[in-house]
Amino acid sequence: MKKILKIVFFLILATGIGIYGYRHSVRASVVEYKSELDADNYPKTLDSIKQIRRNLKGKSNAEIAKAFTNQLTNKIFPYWYGTDWDFNGTSQKPNEGSIACGYFVTTTLRDLGIDINRVKLAQCASEEMIKKLVSEDNIYRFSNKSIQEFEKTLKEKGNGIYVVGLDNHTGFLYLSDEGNYFIHSSGARPFKVVKEKFIESALLIKSKYRVAGKLSSDKKLLSNWTKL
Numbered sequence: 001m002k003k004i005l006k007i008v009f010f011l012i013l014a015t016g017i018g019i020y021g022y023r024h025s026v027r028a029s030v031v032e033y034k035s036e037l038d039a040d041n042y043p044k045t046l047d048s049i050k051q052i053r054r055n056l057k058g059k060s061n062a063e064i065a066k067a068f069t070n071q072l073t074n075k076i077f078p079y080w081y082g083t084d085w086d087f088n089g090t091s092q093k094p095n096e097g098s099i100a101c102g103y104f105v106t107t108t109l110r111d112l113g114i115d116i117n118r119v120k121l122a123q124c125a126s127e128e129m130i131k132k133l134v135s136e137d138n139i140y141r142f143s144n145k146s147i148q149e150f151e152k153t154l155k156e157k158g159n160g161i162y163v164v165g166l167d168n169h170t171g172f173l174y175l176s177d178e179g180n181y182f183i184h185s186s187g188a189r190p191f192k193v194v195k196e197k198f199i200e201s202a203l204l205i206k207s208k209y210r211v212a213g214k215l216s217s218d219k220k221l222l223s224n225w226t227k228l
Helices: 002-024 039-055 061-080 101-112 118-122 126-133 147-157 202-206 219-225
Strands: 030-032 139-143 160-165 170-176 179-185 193-197 209-214
Touching (some): 039 061, 039 101, 061 160, 061 219, 101 118, 101 126, 101 170, 139 147, 147 179, 147 202
Antiparallel strands (some): 030 193, 139 209, 170 179
16 A cells, blocks of 8 residues: 555656746747846836837937837837737736736836726737737738748838737747847746747747737837837
8 A cells, every 4th residue: 555655656756846846948949038137127127118119209200219219129128028828918027926827018118108998908819909009011811820930021111119919828029130039928838928930939830820910010000109
């Protein structure tokens, strides 16, 4: 009897270790999954973005688009890397609690300064969310296209920041001369907010339908962003 109990104990222990290891392992495509920033400094960072928005009054669309992309990718996202994913997560503070994929999109955009209802928008289907954020001429749809075709077509549309909707997921696509990335609250390993290589993302690859809205090219959205 003792021998059986020992076997059962070790099986339970091994299973627990295996599950923990799986949830905390990192896919090769992931390049960022931890934040080195102090979340207590997040409000100060958001205040600095407000000042940048004020300074953009009267600037060209190209300058505003560049600032929009830079502030989101270099100021906002780095705080959120490593925040736990949960299907019902609604956190409003980086690396505190958990956040679902839709809430990651709407919370970061709201924090950047976009005037949106983050809860209502996060609960929309991803394509509906994108349609509420950008105009139709900045929305691109793809059905049953390879990841290579998808990336190539978006590169032809230009570098910048996109919101992408997949079969059952949403997040941001960041295209730049330095590389192309998928930034999202991932419901796959390591179950956190991550930045991963566009072309190697399993979630991007397996989705049959993809819709991408280019935020950084939408004149109405950029104009509203500079209004304080």
